[in-house]
Amino acid sequence: MDSTETERFDTSRFEASRNRLASLAYRLLGSAADAEDAVQDAFLHWQAADRQRIKVPEAWLTRVVTNLCLDRLRSARTRRERTAGAWLPEPLLDGDPMLGPADSFEQRESVSLAVLTLMERLSPLERAVYVLREAFSHSHAEIAEILDITESASQQHLHRARRRITAARRGGEVDPASARRVVEEFLAAAASGRTARLVALLTDDATLISDGAGLAEKLLWYDTPQRIAAVVRAGFKPTPAKRRFAGGTPAIYYARVNGAPAVLFVIVDRVVVAVTFDITGDKIATIRGVAAPALLVRLTEAWRQHDPDPPLISQW
Numbered sequence: 001m002d003s004t005e006t007e008r009f010d011t012s013r014f015e016a017s018r019n020r021l022a023s024l025a026y027r028l029l030g031s032a033a034d035a036e037d038a039v040q041d042a043f044l045h046w047q048a049a050d051r052q053r054i055k056v057p058e059a060w061l062t063r064v065v066t067n068l069c070l071d072r073l074r075s076a077r078t079r080r081e082r083t084a085g086a087w088l089p090e091p092l093l094d095g096d097p098m099l100g101p102a103d104s105f106e107q108r109e110s111v112s113l114a115v116l117t118l119m120e121r122l123s124p125l126e127r128a129v130y131v132l133r134e135a136f137s138h139s140h141a142e143i144a145e146i147l148d149i150t151e152s153a154s155q156q157h158l159h160r161a162r163r164r165i166t167a168a169r170r171g172g173e174v175d176p177a178s179a180r181r182v183v184e185e186f187l188a189a190a191a192s193g194r195t196a197r198l199v200a201l202l203t204d205d206a207t208l209i210s211d212g213a214g215l216a217e218k219l220l221w222y223d224t225p226q227r228i229a230a231v232v233r234a235g236f237k238p239t240p241a242k243r244r245f246a247g248g249t250p251a252i253y254y255a256r257v258n259g260a261p262a263v264l265f266v267i268v269d270r271v272v273v274a275v276t277f278d279i280t281g282d283k284i285a286t287i288r289g290v291a292a293p294a295l296l297v298r299l300t301e302a303w304r305q306h307d308p309d310p311p312l313i314s315q316w
Contacts, residue, residue, distance in 0.1 A: 012181050014046050019134075020058075021065045023111075026089045026098045027131045028069040029142040030116045035098065038068045043209065053108065056156075062136075062144045062296035066128055073124040086213060088288060089116035090295045091274045093302040094256035099262040101135065102259070105173060110135040112276050113258045113288060118165050129154050130161035170286070174279045180254060183277050186284060187252065187263055187312055190236040198229035203283045207230070210289035213245070213273075228287070235289070238316050246272050251311040255298070265316065271300045 018039060025035035029044065042064045054060045091113060092099055102108045109115055110131060119127050128147060132138040133154075138146070140154040147154070182201065189197035202225040210231075212221045222228045244247050250265035250272060257264075257276050265273035274296060278286035 010046070011053050014043055014061070014227060017058055017061050019100065021061055022098050023100050024062065024131065024136065025065055025069050026090075026092075027031070027110055027135055028066065028127060030087075030119070032090045032092060032098055032235040033294070034072060035069075038065055038072065053232055059142070059146075062132075062138075066132070066146055070124045071130060073127065087120070088209065088290055088295065089113050089258075091257045091262070091276060091288075091290055091299055093299050094259060094296070095306075096302050099258065099300075106134045108173075108259050111258055112120050112260060113276055114169070114260075114286065115165060116258075118168050119161075119283065121164055121168070124156075125201055125221055126147070126161040126164075126204070128156040128158045131163070133158050164193060170278060173283075176256070176261075176284065179271050179277070179279045182282055182284060183254065183261045183263065184312060186232075186277070187236075190232050193233055193237070195226075195233050198232055199225045201284055202228060204287045206283075206285055206287070208233075208289070211292050211295075213291045232287070245281045250316045252313040252316055253308050253311045255303075255306075255308065263312065264299075266303065266311075269297050269304045271303050274299060 021039045021042060022032075022035050025038040026032055027259040029035055029038065042061055044063065045064050045068075049060075051057075083267045099111050100107075102111070119130065120295050122130065125147065129143055132143045132146065133140075140158075142149045143149075143154045144151045149157075186198065186201050189195075189201065204225065205223070206228055208220075208222040208231060210216075212220050222231050238249075246265070246267060247270075248267040253264045253266055255262045255264050257274060258276060260276050262274055264271050264275075273289065273291045276288045276290075277284050280293055
């Protein structure tokens, strides 16, 4: 091969791994935008490397991306943002390649908004070991080489990560049809103002987390069914001021986001609010409301390529 053909071949080898690397970075960072940046930085490392000496490109790229993500997680700016209480994972529409792999329960769970949030309680190394093992099935020997730690340390990090996530985790997989029914009932109760029905659809220890329409400096937390019902009822009640702020009159669609049921407020083809639900049994355990425009860019792009069912509410 001449130099141009070699460059094309090496670029194609990188591109063949791009989706997997982006999925790894998203699980580590909880942000699609940051994951894309990390993968692009990895591409620059790949271009600058002596590629003839890289025996297993996938392993080399996995190590580079993982360590780039760890650098981001350890940065002072990231720590400030995430400890300030103003951070939520970036939601992604089901079918987004950044959510793969999704063959096993562990792989699907590792990319849920619930687990991405819980992973904030882990150290960067614990988070990396957990993702590499649970989502990508790397052996402890492989993880040790990627992170430059011992196999024993990898096993210890995984044990601590699993313990912390399991202790805080709520429920398991729920039948999609049952989950949709619960969410549709909840939406109908919110739209009609039946707060007693809203309360009945919530677990006793339910939590609502909102970014305050993207305006709040810190996340808004509500943790009693009665308070959540009141906040949801007020939030779902349309007003001219809310429509002006949103930039129009949204339609409300049912969707699946990060493997969980959700409702999306959509104006024309732009998602302006995403509300996701964690279901336990036949009740709602957690509601997350995301309206910060920066967190809805990729979701909106995917929505524009999506063929949704008719809206649950055509004009909010």
